[in-house]
Amino acid sequence: MIADPAARRDVPDATVARLPEYLRALTDLAGRGVASVSSEELATAAGVRSAKLRKDLSHLGSYGVRGVGYEVEVLAHEISRQLGLAQNWPVAIVGLGYLGHALATYSGFANRGFHVVALLDRDPEVVGKEIAGMIVGSVDDLEQVVTGRGVAIGVIATPAASAQEVCDRFVAVGVRSVLNFAPCVLSVPQGVDVRKVDLATELQILAFHEQRKTESVREIRPLLEVSP
Amino acid sequence: MIADPAARRDVPDATVARLPEYLRALTDLAGRGVASVSSEELATAAGVRSAKLRKDLSHLGSYGVRGVGYEVEVLAHEISRQLGLAQNWPVAIVGLGYLGHALATYSGFANRGFHVVALLDRDPEVVGKEIAGMIVGSVDDLEQVVTGRGVAIGVIATPAASAQEVCDRFVAVGVRSVLNFAPCVLSVPQGVDVRKVDLATELQILAFHEQRKTESVREIRPLLEVSP
DNA sequence: GCGACTTTGTGCACACGTTCACAAACATCT
DNA sequence: AGATGTTTGTGAACGTGTGCACAAAGTCGC
Numbered sequence: 001m002i003a004d005p006a007a008r009r010d011v012p013d014a015t016v017a018r019l020p021e022y023l024r025a026l027t028d029l030a031g032r033g034v035a036s037v038s039s040e041e042l043a044t045a046a047g048v049r050s051a052k053l054r055k056d057l058s059h060l061g062s063y064g065v066r067g068v069g070y071e072v073e074v075l076a077h078e079i080s081r082q083l084g085l086a087q088n089w090p091v092a093i094v095g096l097g098y099l100g101h102a103l104a105t106y107s108g109f110a111n112r113g114f115h116v117v118a119l120l121d122r123d124p125e126v127v128g129k130e131i132a133g134m135i136v137g138s139v140d141d142l143e144q145v146v147t148g149r150g151v152a153i154g155v156i157a158t159p160a161a162s163a164q165e166v167c168d169r170f171v172a173v174g175v176r177s178v179l180n181f182a183p184c185v186l187s188v189p190q191g192v193d194v195r196k197v198d199l200a201t202e203l204q205i206l207a208f209h210e211q212r213k214t215e216s217v218r219e220i221r222p223l224l225e226v227s228p
Numbered sequence: 229m230i231a232d233p234a235a236r237r238d239v240p241d242a243t244v245a246r247l248p249e250y251l252r253a254l255t256d257l258a259g260r261g262v263a264s265v266s267s268e269e270l271a272t273a274a275g276v277r278s279a280k281l282r283k284d285l286s287h288l289g290s291y292g293v294r295g296v297g298y299e300v301e302v303l304a305h306e307i308s309r310q311l312g313l314a315q316n317w318p319v320a321i322v323g324l325g326y327l328g329h330a331l332a333t334y335s336g337f338a339n340r341g342f343h344v345v346a347l348l349d350r351d352p353e354v355v356g357k358e359i360a361g362m363i364v365g366s367v368d369d370l371e372q373v374v375t376g377r378g379v380a381i382g383v384i385a386t387p388a389a390s391a392q393e394v395c396d397r398f399v400a401v402g403v404r405s406v407l408n409f410a411p412c413v414l415s416v417p418q419g420v421d422v423r424k425v426d427l428a429t430e431l432q433i434l435a436f437h438e439q440r441k442t443e444s445v446r447e448i449r450p451l452l453e454v455s456p
Numbered sequence: 457g458c459g460a461c462t463t464t465g466t467g468c469a470c471a472c473g474t475t476c477a478c479a480a481a482c483a484t485c486t
Numbered sequence: 487a488g489a490t491g492t493t494t495g496t497g498a499a500c501g502t503g504t505g506c507a508c509a510a511a512g513t514c515g516c
Contacts, residue, residue: 067484
């Protein structure tokens with residue numbers, strides 16, 4: 001703990017949520033051979049304002065050079081490290097419907113510090129099948145697989161009815177990070193993080209705003225219809 | 229615009245983002261025959277605190293009865309209406325890899341005010357196949373399909389490289405709500421809403437917290453190892 | 457009808473997040 | 487070396503979201 005100048009603790013949640021996007025933008029730039037970026041350019045690539053980007057990065061430490069900008073490689077490496085992508089997190093996916101299938105074959109994981117080490121399903125029809133170069137195991141072996149392969153992150157892509165049970169079993173064998181795609185609330189003890197992704201939720205939020213827009217049009221239209 | 233007591237405008241974004249979860253919890257309760265809930269019970273079911281729930285609901289109007297609680301059916305209907313789920317939004321999905329497949333077959337859409345009216349892909353191998361009872365069309369016909377079937381919400385499940393092009397074409401024919409699953413930033417004109425869902429992002433956020441937890445353990449362990 | 461009890465709706469204080477605006481720190485050119 | 491120009495890092499102001507605590511408004515029992 002000697003050579004660590006960074007602030008370490010106290011990175012705001014809102015900032016953490018944006019770091020992956022910054023990292024993606026930086027990886028893009030690096031791929032196109034760009035060596036250096038200003039906060040303005042990087043912010044545009046990440047879809048935020050430059051002031052926000054700079055404040056976010058300031059929480060990680062001081063990796064830019066005034067009057068110049070940021071070295072793409074250096075900053076990407078630093079964000080990677082802070083996000084914990086230096087290590088290769090072993091991930092288990094439970095539930096191999098189309099969504100689980102999509103997650104298992106998603107290449108975005110492998111090259112970003114994640115390694116899918118287990119696919120589990122309940123359905124005997126699915127167990128034994130090969131998906132993305134792996135054999136699907138039975139969910140009955142969850143405990144053995146998680147402990148045996150050191151799974152750190154559990155992904156739940158089952159129907160809502162099974163989600164809590166799978167979650168409980170994950171937690172019971174020491175998993176403290178869960179990504180939940182089932183449309184239900186998971187209750188977990190303190191110290192366990194659950195992030196939820198619900199496809200229907202996102203559509204509903206869009207629908208809310210879409211409706212407001214259509215209503216506005218309906219309110220304006222009478223004014224327009226005076227001149228047909 | 230006479231019989232509308234609700235506040236209508238000024239529903240905070242944070243509240244809108246939670247309404248779908250409340251609606252889901254209410255639908256659950258209704259399915260189990262529950263007729264009335266207190267804010268405390270509903271909050272637990274939705275994974276929030278009761279004070280937050282009540283404040284959220286207060287933005288929609290006053291649909292509870294003091295001393296009693298909320299009527300499940302009434303509140304569910306009201307939230308549905310506010311979210312704009314009374315109408316049936318026509319949705320088009322572009323890109324039918326595993327993720328697009330998962331979205332197309334996801335039953336959570338149909339019974340929540342959304343209707344998938346078009347599936348489009350670029351790959352001639354995929355075009356013409358039947359998925360979830362629909363024939364996959366060619367992305368070349370995007371404009372015709374969107375205008376012809378009145379698509380209001382566009383879902384992009386293509387690789388990142390094609391996402392911006394598909395988005396531009398959506399916007400050009402009047403789509404103002406886009407759900408983007410491609411790992412890239414989409415630039416759109418003012419008035420168009422884009423929501424982004426990135427599977428890798430969620431995992432990275434989990435990894436960040438997981439790393440912090442493991443670091444804490446490493447700092448504490450020496451103290452524990454004194455007594456083996 | 458009235459008191460006791462329950463639960464909502466909300467004013468207020470606080471915490472968190474965002475934006476502005478600028479001094480500090482570097483590069484470059486003369 | 488000094489003047490000029492550029493871009494970062496950050497204090498300070500502002501806005502949004504959260505949690506507390508309680509008055510208001512209802513039910514229920516007698």
